[in-house]
Amino acid sequence: MPHTPIDQLLARTHPYDALSDEDRVALAKVAGVQEVEAGHLIYRLGAPVTALCLIERGQVNITDEHAEVLSILGPGNSFGERGLMRDGIAPVNAITTEASRIITIPADVFHSLIKNNPTARRFFDRTRPAATKQQDITTMAVADLMTPAPLTCRPDTPLIEAAGQMRDRHVSCIIATEAEDGPVRGILTTGDITARAVAEGLDNHVPVGDIMTPDPLTLPPSALVADVLHTMVERGITHMPVVEAGRLAGILTQTDLTRFQATSSAALIRDIVTAPDADAIAKVTAKIPELLVQLVGAQNPHQVVTRLITDIGDAATRRLLTLAEAELGPPPCPYLWLACGSQGRQEQTGVSDQDNCLILSDEMAEGDDAYFEALARFVSDGLDKAGYFFCPGDMMATNQKWRQPLRVWRDYFQGWIDRPDPEAQMLASVMFDLRAIGGAADLFDGLQARVLEAAAGNSIFVAHMVANSLKHQPPLGLFRGFAMARSGEHKNTIDMKHAGVVPIVDLGRIYALTGKLTIANTRARIEAGMEAGVVSGSGGRDLLDAYDLIAEMRLEDQAAQIKRGEKPDNFMAPASLSDFERSHLRDAFVVVKTMQSAAQSGRGYLS
Known part of the structure; x- marks a missing residue:
């Protein structure tokens, strides 16, 4: 030939x-x-x-x-x-x-x-499909396991009528709604009927609304089954309504899950919920590195690994809040503990510091801050002991600046939006990743919506946010190489957090801001940005592929460090990669750089 x-x-x-x-x-x-x-x-x-x-x-x-x-x-x-x-x-x-x-x-x-x-x-192809493996129920979406079209009734339905419907449908609960597609008002379970009606000898015609559990916890269909498991274990509940866009979509019960074995992440949360003190919590969170190795080794997507690990951090925070109130007494006014940073975005890995704040009710009286200062110190010290080290920038609820009444928080955000200097941009970037962890969640709901509306409507603020996001650049060197640290402790390595993941996090935040999206998770922000039209389908898909590859390489490197008996960090040596992996990693960084240029020019994708 x-x-x-x-x-x-x-x-x-x-x-x-x-x-x-x-x-x-x-x-x-x-x-x-x-x-x-x-x-x-x-x-x-x-x-x-x-x-x-x-x-x-x-x-x-x-x-x-x-x-x-x-x-x-x-x-x-x-x-x-x-x-x-x-x-x-x-x-x-x-x-x-x-x-x-x-x-x-x-x-x-x-x-x-x-x-x-x-x-x-x-x-x-830059994408890396997960290895074939037996599907783990905890990594499935709730939509894949929930029972759609659950039994419903109005809150004024007589108990005997609701119980008859439950018997006829062979179900253990009924959801109370004002209308078929209206919001969930409550849930009535067989346990409620036993404990609140039969045991107390109530009339059979008492309205469901009198004995139901009002305003039950709900999750969206996109949540992981692990989220349900963790919430059920932590809150001691057995039924979880599934709600999408304010409408009831389905129900997931403990019975649905009994044929499956809970993952180790759920077991860790179970131990945290019953931990008597911070030392006991620290013993549980010390197992997180082992969990990370298991999850990465099972080829779970990075967004699943980080979600499960973040759930543990959330549970530890809420347990410390409970222990703090037990020691200090009931709070003098409503409060809300929020996480920002990687915990706020549900993206914690084997290396996480703590970034948090407190929103206090405007009802707080003079002298009330002493209580919340003590509560913040109790929780932050406990988190530090549990491996979530103190924020180097002191962005924690122990700092009085980040422990303020709601009216002050409104002024903070408005000031950052009106006067977008470099410090304001940095603070706004961190605070746009806020997520409620424990306390009165309604203190944040209205604030978040108003801030997004005001910020998205201020073109100067948006332009400054975009400029601020470009401070983190992918580590691209010329001639298909990487820009690596040339000296010091991390010589010849790439910072996979600040040079790898953070530039994508910054882009996701810009998409959320311009689209007025309340989602905090980076991958979800990119997907929602595509749906909202703030980033094109082509650009978004490219960026998701790049993000998946970079984030998974980061986790794989951390898992390898743990298996070697080392403390995990974010610095990866390209020399440890194959030529194939280095080529694809660099291509992913090129995508990120391209999308940064698109954001700088005000377009979602270069097309």
């Missing part, structure tokens, strides 16, 4: 070297050749991409819309696959910097190549 120069080039270039001789010769026959001078624009950002390009000789720069160089490619490098694998549109520019010879592979041939050759598919 004769070998042409193109065939010989393909035979010594990955991933084309994985093709059979017959397929490689066939590919060489349909490949084109471009001889171009320096300065030739192979494709322009937003233009159609019709072929995969392979550099035989010369150099090509990949640049963003601001002409900033994202990557320098040389002989043996391929490019153009991102446009071909998405919507056929170039997300960047490709321009030669010297006379070059480019081999072009038509789009249809490229798609056939990645469809029929696993090696080529893995090389060009």
